[in-house]
Amino acid sequence: MPVRSLICLLFFFTCTQQAQAIISATITAPGTGLQAALDAAKPGDTIMVKAGLYKLHNVLVRNPVHLVGEGFPVFDGEGKYETFIVTSGRVYIAGIEIRNTGRSSLSDMAGIRLQDVSNVTINNCRFYNTTYAVYLQNSSWCTISDNRIQAQGTDELQSGNGVHAWKSSHLLIRNNVINGHRDGIYFEFVTESRIEKNISFNNIRYGLHFMFSHHDTYSGNTFRNNGAGVAVMYSKGVDMQHNHFDHNWGDAAYGILLKEISDSRISGNVFQKNTMGLYMEGCSRIRVYRNTFSANGWAMRIQANCDGNRFEVNNFTGNSFDVATNGSMVLNVFQDNYWDKYEGYDLDKDGTGDVPYYPVSVYAVITERIPAAMILYRSFLTNVMDQAEKVMPSIIPDQLKDSSPKMKKWPL
Amino acid sequence: MLTLSKYVLLDLLRNRSVLIYTVVLGILSISLLSLGDQSSKGLLSLLNITLLFVPVITMLFATIYFFNSLEFIELLLCQPVKRSRVLLSEYFGMTLSLSASYIAGVGIPLFLKVSGAISWMLVITGVLLTFIFTALSLLVFVLFRDKTKGIGAAIVIALFFTLLFDGLVMAFIFSFSDYPIDKPLLGMMAFNPVDLARVLMLLQLDVAVLMGYSGALFKKFLGSATGSIFSIACMIGWIVVPLILSVRIFRHKDL
Amino acid sequence: MMEISQLTKSFGRFRALDQISLSLQEGQAVSLLGPNGSGKTTLIKSILGMVIPETGTISIDKQIVKRDWNYRSRIGYMPQIGRYPDNMTIEQVINMITEIRKDKVTPDRELYEGFELDRIRKKKMRTLSGGTRQKVSACLAFLFSPDIYILDEPTAGLDPVANEILKKKIVKECARGKLTLITSHVLNDLEGLTSHIIYLQDGKVRFYQSVETLQELTGETRLNGVVAHLMQNDLKNKENIPC
Numbered sequence: 001m002p003v004r005s006l007i008c009l010l011f012f013f014t015c016t017q018q019a020q021a022i023i024s025a026t027i028t029a030p031g032t033g034l035q036a037a038l039d040a041a042k043p044g045d046t047i048m049v050k051a052g053l054y055k056l057h058n059v060l061v062r063n064p065v066h067l068v069g070e071g072f073p074v075f076d077g078e079g080k081y082e083t084f085i086v087t088s089g090r091v092y093i094a095g096i097e098i099r100n101t102g103r104s105s106l107s108d109m110a111g112i113r114l115q116d117v118s119n120v121t122i123n124n125c126r127f128y129n130t131t132y133a134v135y136l137q138n139s140s141w142c143t144i145s146d147n148r149i150q151a152q153g154t155d156e157l158q159s160g161n162g163v164h165a166w167k168s169s170h171l172l173i174r175n176n177v178i179n180g181h182r183d184g185i186y187f188e189f190v191t192e193s194r195i196e197k198n199i200s201f202n203n204i205r206y207g208l209h210f211m212f213s214h215h216d217t218y219s220g221n222t223f224r225n226n227g228a229g230v231a232v233m234y235s236k237g238v239d240m241q242h243n244h245f246d247h248n249w250g251d252a253a254y255g256i257l258l259k260e261i262s263d264s265r266i267s268g269n270v271f272q273k274n275t276m277g278l279y280m281e282g283c284s285r286i287r288v289y290r291n292t293f294s295a296n297g298w299a300m301r302i303q304a305n306c307d308g309n310r311f312e313v314n315n316f317t318g319n320s321f322d323v324a325t326n327g328s329m330v331l332n333v334f335q336d337n338y339w340d341k342y343e344g345y346d347l348d349k350d351g352t353g354d355v356p357y358y359p360v361s362v363y364a365v366i367t368e369r370i371p372a373a374m375i376l377y378r379s380f381l382t383n384v385m386d387q388a389e390k391v392m393p394s395i396i397p398d399q400l401k402d403s404s405p406k407m408k409k410w411p412l
Numbered sequence: 413m414l415t416l417s418k419y420v421l422l423d424l425l426r427n428r429s430v431l432i433y434t435v436v437l438g439i440l441s442i443s444l445l446s447l448g449d450q451s452s453k454g455l456l457s458l459l460n461i462t463l464l465f466v467p468v469i470t471m472l473f474a475t476i477y478f479f480n481s482l483e484f485i486e487l488l489l490c491q492p493v494k495r496s497r498v499l500l501s502e503y504f505g506m507t508l509s510l511s512a513s514y515i516a517g518v519g520i521p522l523f524l525k526v527s528g529a530i531s532w533m534l535v536i537t538g539v540l541l542t543f544i545f546t547a548l549s550l551l552v553f554v555l556f557r558d559k560t561k562g563i564g565a566a567i568v569i570a571l572f573f574t575l576l577f578d579g580l581v582m583a584f585i586f587s588f589s590d591y592p593i594d595k596p597l598l599g600m601m602a603f604n605p606v607d608l609a610r611v612l613m614l615l616q617l618d619v620a621v622l623m624g625y626s627g628a629l630f631k632k633f634l635g636s637a638t639g640s641i642f643s644i645a646c647m648i649g650w651i652v653v654p655l656i657l658s659v660r661i662f663r664h665k666d667l
Numbered sequence: 668m669m670e671i672s673q674l675t676k677s678f679g680r681f682r683a684l685d686q687i688s689l690s691l692q693e694g695q696a697v698s699l700l701g702p703n704g705s706g707k708t709t710l711i712k713s714i715l716g717m718v719i720p721e722t723g724t725i726s727i728d729k730q731i732v733k734r735d736w737n738y739r740s741r742i743g744y745m746p747q748i749g750r751y752p753d754n755m756t757i758e759q760v761i762n763m764i765t766e767i768r769k770d771k772v773t774p775d776r777e778l779y780e781g782f783e784l785d786r787i788r789k790k791k792m793r794t795l796s797g798g799t800r801q802k803v804s805a806c807l808a809f810l811f812s813p814d815i816y817i818l819d820e821p822t823a824g825l826d827p828v829a830n831e832i833l834k835k836k837i838v839k840e841c842a843r844g845k846l847t848l849i850t851s852h853v854l855n856d857l858e859g860l861t862s863h864i865i866y867l868q869d870g871k872v873r874f875y876q877s878v879e880t881l882q883e884l885t886g887e888t889r890l891n892g893v894v895a896h897l898m899q900n901d902l903k904n905k906e907n908i909p910c
Contacts, residue, residue, distance in 0.1 A: 249623040275624040297620030318452040320618040340453055370589040371625040373582070375597050377618060378456075379610055380464055381578040419752070419763045426754035483750030490715050491767050492740035666678070667717040 034059060041065045049073045049096060057081030064088050069095035072126060077101035077109070084112040090119045097126040098133075108160060110135035114142060122147065132160035133181070136168050143172045151180035153204050161186040161209070162200070165193070173198060183209040184226065187216065196220050206231050207248075210238070219243065229254040229274065238264040247273045254279045255296070261286060268412070271296055277319070280306050289313045290412050298324050298364070302400075307331035315410050316340060316359070320377075323359035323400065324368060330399040334359065338406040343390075346407045357405040360396045362389035416488065416498065420481075420505025429473060430509055437461075437517025445525040455526055455534065458518060459613055462538045466514065467545045467606055468570040474506050474549035475566035479559040486667055496659045499550070503655065507546035511539045530616045537609045540647045544605045545570070547654040554661045577604045598633060601643075605650040612643045668693045668846050669714070669815065674723035676709055683709040684720065685870035691848070693814070696841045698857050699850040700894060701867035707850050708747075710867070711817055714848075715744055727815070740768060743813040747820045749804035753793040757784055757803055760792065761810070770811045778806045781832040798824045805833055809840070816840065816847040822856040834860055854891045861890070866897065 034056060037047055043064040051071035058081060061067065065088075073096055075083045080102040084093070098111035110132040114120050121143040127133035133149040136142060144163055153159030162178035164186045165171055171193035177200075178184040184200030184207045187193070195218035200207035207223030208230045210216070215237040222244040223230050229248035232238060238261060245255030255274040256266075262284040270292045271277035277296040278288070285308045292315045293299035299319040302309070304327030311332065316322050317340040336352075341361070344353035363382050367374045376382055389396060424430050440461060445454040481502065488498045519535040548569055556562035581600055585593065601607045614622070633639050674687040683706045691697060699707050712718040714725055716732065716739065724731050732738045751760050765774065779785065782802040792800070801824050808816060816837070822830050837860055841847055851857055864881060866873040874881075874897070882888060885896040 249620060251624055253623070273620060275620045295620070297618065297622075297624050320621040367621075370585060372589070372593050372597055373585050374618075374621065374625060375601060375611065375614075376578055376582060376585070376607075377621075378459065378463075378614060379578045379607070380460070380575060381582060383460065415763070415766045419755070419759070422759075423752040423754050481752065483746075483748070484752050486717065486746065487749070487751065488767070489717050490739065490742070490744040490746070491764060492737050493767055494736050664719055666676075666719060667712065 038063065038065060038067070043090070057083055059084050061086040061091050061093075062088050064090035066092040067094075067096070068092075069097070069125075072097045074099055077111075077130070079103070082109045082111075082113060086112060086114045086117055086120055089117045091117070092121045092123070093125060094121075094123040095125065097128065098130055099128045101130040101132070103131050103158065108132050108135060108164070110160075110164070113137070114139045118142065121145070127151075127162075130160075132162075132164050133178075134163050136163075136165040136171065138167045139165075140169045140171070142168070142170075143174070144176060145172065145174040147176045149176060149178040149181070153180050153182060156182050156204055159204060162203070165190045169193065172196070179203060183207075184223070185209070187211065187213040189213060191215055194218070198222075199224070201225050203227065208232070210235060214238070217241070222246065223248070223255075225249075226253075228252055228257070230256040231259070232256065232261055233259040234261075236262045236264065240264070240266045240269060242268040243270075245269065245271045245274060245277065249273075249275050251275070257281075258283050258286070266291060270294075271299065276301055280309065282306065284308050286310075287312070290410070291315075292317075292412055293322075294318050297321065301325065302332060303327075304329045309333070310335075312336050313410055314338070315412055317409070321361055321364040324364050325360060325397060325400060326368075328397040328399065330397060332400075334400070334402040335404050336406060337402050338409045339402065340409075342405045342407075344405065351407055353405040353407055356401040356403045358390075358393065358396055358398065358401050360400055362386055362395050365395050416493070416501030417505045417508070420502055421509050424477070424505060424509035425512075427477075430513055433469060433473070433510070434513040434517045437514065438521060441518045441521040445521055452526075455522075455530060456617075458522065459534060459610075459617075462518070462534060462541065463606055463610055464574055466538055466541045467574050468567075470510055470542050470545040471549050471566045471570040472563070474510070474546045475552050475563055476559075477506060478502065478549060478553035479562055482667075489667065495663055499554070499659055499662045500655070503546060503550050503658075506549075507543050510542045510546060514538045514542055530613075533613060533616045537612050540644070540651075541605065541609050544647060544650045544654075547651050547658070550658045551654040551661075554658045554665055573604050573606045577607065581607075598642075602646045605647055608643045608647050608650070612640060612647075615639050615643070668728060670724075670726045670729075671710075671714075672724055672726075674710075674713060674720050674725065676713060676718060676720045682870050684713065687723070687870070687872055689865065689872065689875060691846055693846050694841060694844045695863050696837065696847040696849065696861050697863045697865055698861040699848060699865050699867065700854075701873075705867040706870040707867055708819070709870075711744075711819055711848070711850065714817065715739065715742065740770060740811075741814045743808035743811060743816050745801075745804045745808035745816075745818045745821050747823070748797075749800045749807075751792040751800070751803070754791055756789050756791055757795075758788040760803065761788075761807065764807055764810070768811055772812050774810050775812045776810070778802075778809050778832065778836055781836075782806060782829055798826060798829070801825055802829060809836060814845055816845060818847065818849045820851055821849060822851060822853055830856065854894060858890050864894070866894075 038061055041047060041063050046066040046068055049069045051073050053074045053076060055076050055078060057077055061084060075096060076099045077083050079100045082101055083098050093112065101111050102109045111127045111130040111134065112122055113135045116138045118140045122134055124146045127147065127149045129151050134144050149162040151159060159182045161183040162181040162185060163173055167189040169191045171190060173185060174196045176198045178198065179202040182204050184203045185195060186209045188211045190213040193216045197220040199222045201224040203226045205227050206229065207226035210232040211234050213235050217239040219241040220243065224246040226248055229245060248255055253275045255271040255277040257279045260282040264286045266286060266288045267290045273295045275297040277293045278300045281303045283306045287310050289312045295318045298321045299316050301324045304325060309332040311334045314337045316337060322339060322341060339357050339359060342353055342357045344355040344357065346353050362385055363377060441458060444457040485498055485502065489495065515535060518538060522531045522534065549566060552562050552565050556565060601611055669691040671687055671689040674684050676684040701707050709718055713720050726732065727738055727741065784802060784806060805821060821833060825833065837847055849857065861878055863877050865875045881893050885893050887893045887896050
């Protein structure tokens, strides 16, 4: 790409003189320099920003320019302001660091706000302690990639989301590392977008929060140790593949919570060490296959208002309880899964057990009614109860069964 | 005391029953652990063995041994040694050899097959249970004159803690499930060493589930290190208290 | 040397020792006699500290023994039935006791050699006959040259040769000024050994006299005769007591 002009902002000082010099150069006259340069630039121009501390706020990017930092110049919102607002399409921002945006109860203050734009890319930037790092509203075909987004949020009300997208489409959120926000990634009314290979951890509420967003794909992400895991709600046509849901612990923590999701696919994911691996409520026609559920409290909870879902070729190993439910109605299909708790036999040696497996254990039902009974779990008594129930089912929903449980673990 | 313990230990290590106990544990461990590719399943079976067999066998074996060594104890007591020293030597010799059996029979196969925190915890739990039930055997030994009665009492105690106690707790839970019973329940656990051992393992295996209950006490207590510390502290209490009682009673016992 | 005063011990309602007071001197070889259940074993066990008396004191060289277990280093005890850890060898048992006692004296191996225990020192206790066990017990009692010997039925089960060796040893030790307390049912074995006789009945001391005095009193020379005479007279006396 030919560069027609190059405007350099030369705030390049030695370390000892830096702070003093920047104050005299930028703070006293906000908007000078950078804002002027941005406004003066022609479409496609590249503006190089040298390393340094810039106490600027509400910088408007109104032209389709490239804003590239050299050695990560720092833009500080001083805890009061927004830093960048992008209102032009085809903007490219890379290599800058944004810190300390303001908090407000009236408006959402962002490190970079994309407002009604398309084809904007934010790449390889750092966001520290921003209320919202990247905020997209009514935008399309935008890419947010390779960013490091970090905050030290402590409560839900005071903090915002890492990547927040509202009423947008065709987004690509890729390779970002996000932690310490309210929700790592937040989607509301966002369609046909992709969320790939991000790592979202230690967020206060959800690693990924997803509502009314149809036909999106998220794959290869890792969601770890978030307050409540991942929530995907009121959407259809969602494709969830090869994600890792790790170590989400708490009384309302889920690897993934699905609420009123339909015609979707969950495959190749790993659910590990979550209080509840997969939670489904009011879901229809979801195919859950080739996933690994290991060392979770409950691998899955399928509420009775789910129908037409298929659970096939998954591995269930080392979970305290495999499946929990809240009724006896079962309109879903379980087959060809491997359950490590299966104690049946395979006389014809075809790799499939000859007797069905009932994944809801009697003690799961009991602790459902009386949580305190959990204290007796794994005692001789509860083992006896489990064995008795296997011989003569009376408490567990006997409709919920895998008629063709596998004898060997699937190689997933 | 070391001298005496050494001789008791040597005597026990040559005893065929201890050897059989070790071998049986070893065979069980190896067969359970190599049963499938899933080691966690074998681990759970080993946990069940630890919680059921270790208390019963330790209790029975130790009680029988203590009663059988009455003459040996008498022989020692004619020598210029303190009574408490003789008794504690018997105890440590016994409990150390049974612990060695457990470590050899369960610990070594376990570490070879599944290493990690859970294996460690299981071995610690088994050893603690061995210490506890040997201490209870000692108490039975000093309380009863008659060997048959003593063995009967040992069986009753072992069965009470392994089976009956949980039944009572279960009845309690079902009867009072409408009330906040978390606290009394945790209190009740402290009264059964086998339950304490189980809770200790539960904290390793099922902490994810325990975190899922909204009961604040469960989460606060069992979710953090506090739960493990509480359990281990109580278990140590279950060793120390019977030992102190035994020594006190033994001091005034006529032989 | 050993003073026992007002010693009382009961097991439940049964009074095993009733206000027993005795004074034993060095060089004495005292036979403790009495019918079954008269309190002989309880008395011995009290002296050894295995039975805790309710009232009364035992003192050795004016030192009252109670909780202080150290006095037992001055006693060598040979039990009626010596039971030892099954799997230990003779050698190990002897080594163990030596290690426990920590006596500084050179061990008196006279009996060990006399009984020829050295040949079978590698044998396990489990495999030994009752007599051999007795030999081990005797050996242990004399090993540390203590001041006081307490021998409970020492000759029962010993073969005549061993019996003679043991008797000679006892006489020898008495001559060295040791105090020996023996119980036995075989009065013949005590012949020529005893200097004094204590007769216990129903937990009380019936009499405590030197053998010479008793011989004079009864006109009998053999110990068997002396004791038989005394017991018959004693029974008669009892019948003569008016109710």
